[in-house]
Amino acid sequence: MYSPAPSPFFLGLLRGYDRKSLLVLIALVGSGLVLGHDWSEVFPSAGRVDILLAVMWAWLALALPWRVNLAQDLVMLGFGLVGGALIETWGTWTGVWWYFTAERPPWWVIPAWAMTALAGQRAALLILEVGRRAAQSLPLLKNARAGVVLYWLVLPAFAIAMTRFSLRAASLPAVAIAFVTMAVIILSTRTPRNDVIAFLAGSLLGAFIEPWGTGHRCWTYYTLETPPLVAVFAHGFATLAFLRATDTAQRLWAWNPFRSPRLQGRT
Numbered sequence: 001m002y003s004p005a006p007s008p009f010f011l012g013l014l015r016g017y018d019r020k021s022l023l024v025l026i027a028l029v030g031s032g033l034v035l036g037h038d039w040s041e042v043f044p045s046a047g048r049v050d051i052l053l054a055v056m057w058a059w060l061a062l063a064l065p066w067r068v069n070l071a072q073d074l075v076m077l078g079f080g081l082v083g084g085a086l087i088e089t090w091g092t093w094t095g096v097w098w099y100f101t102a103e104r105p106p107w108w109v110i111p112a113w114a115m116t117a118l119a120g121q122r123a124a125l126l127i128l129e130v131g132r133r134a135a136q137s138l139p140l141l142k143n144a145r146a147g148v149v150l151y152w153l154v155l156p157a158f159a160i161a162m163t164r165f166s167l168r169a170a171s172l173p174a175v176a177i178a179f180v181t182m183a184v185i186i187l188s189t190r191t192p193r194n195d196v197i198a199f200l201a202g203s204l205l206g207a208f209i210e211p212w213g214t215g216h217r218c219w220t221y222y223t224l225e226t227p228p229l230v231a232v233f234a235h236g237f238a239t240l241a242f243l244r245a246t247d248t249a250q251r252l253w254a255w256n257p258f259r260s261p262r263l264q265g266r267t
Contacts, residue, residue: 013066013129021065028064031111032057052212059205060115063122072246076121077114079245084113087238090178094170097221097231113238116205120239121246123201128194147193154196155186155240158233165230169222185241188248195240202239206232 088105091097099106159182166175189195210227213219221228 013126016067017065018068020068020070024065024068025061028060028115031115050212052208052215056205056208056212059123059208060119063119063126064115066122067125072250073118075249076117076242076246079242079249080114080117081110083117083238083242083245084110087113090174094166094174095222096166096169097219099219100217116202116209116235117239117242120198120202120205120235121243123205124194124198124239124243127197127201131197144193147196151189151192151196155199155237158199158230158237159183159186161230162234162237165228181241182237185237185244188244190247195243198240198243199233199236201236203233203236205239206235209235 085105088109092099092104098104099109159179162182163175163179166178170178210232214221214226214231221231
């Protein structure tokens with residue numbers, strides 16, 4: 001009986017898994033068990049299936065163990081933790097959103113940002129891989145100018161929308177800090193095409209995260225929307241910010257003149 005051979009693209013994806021992938025998967029399962037035990041009130045009861053939650057955890061289980069690079073991933077996790085803490089502190093203290101626990105913010109949401117930072121990076125890598133193969137038959141996808149135009153249309157539009165959204169709840173100084181941060185990230189682009197892909201990849205994750213969180217009243221925005229559209233795209237911008245910070249840190253480390261020659265030879 002004839003069985004079709006796996007496509008080269010599929011085999012290429014499978015090569016992204018190795019022994020380190022198993023360790024990452026075990027850590028992910030452990031984190032899920034801890035969160036499920038401590039915050040069981042926001043998870044479905046026995047016998048119920050939460051489709052959004054199942055899709056999110058399935059993606060994490062497939063994405064985080066893929067193409068594991070421990071050094072780079074640890075840096076990304078670190079920026080996810082720090083950036084997530086800053087984002088959540090800003091949002092909960094300004095009143096743009098709040099959690100059902102009334103914490104500002106709850107501790108568990110910080111590690112969740114670290115995981116979504118990695119998940120966003122993996123989603124961007126996957127889209128880039130698909131785009132690279134699709135470009136073989138669609139030359140338009142190779143057009144770097146199109147990526148530049150899209151970047152300067154989409155990212156400034158998001159910054160303006162996020163600023164308008166925040167102004168209705170937060171104080172002017174808090175909004176100004178957020179706007180300047182977004183402006184610095186947008187203006188510091190080196191690869192507009194890849195950056196807009198990262199933004200879209202993170203936004204795709206936000207399309208699952210935000211409806212689940214606001215639908216379960218885990219967190220609530222001041223508009224009471226479930227969710228506001230700008231919050232979905234905010235995940236895309238957060239993904240871009242984490243990638244930008246990781247790339248900057250790596251370039252600074254490569255430039256560092258105080259590294260020992262032995263370490264320089266290993267990088």
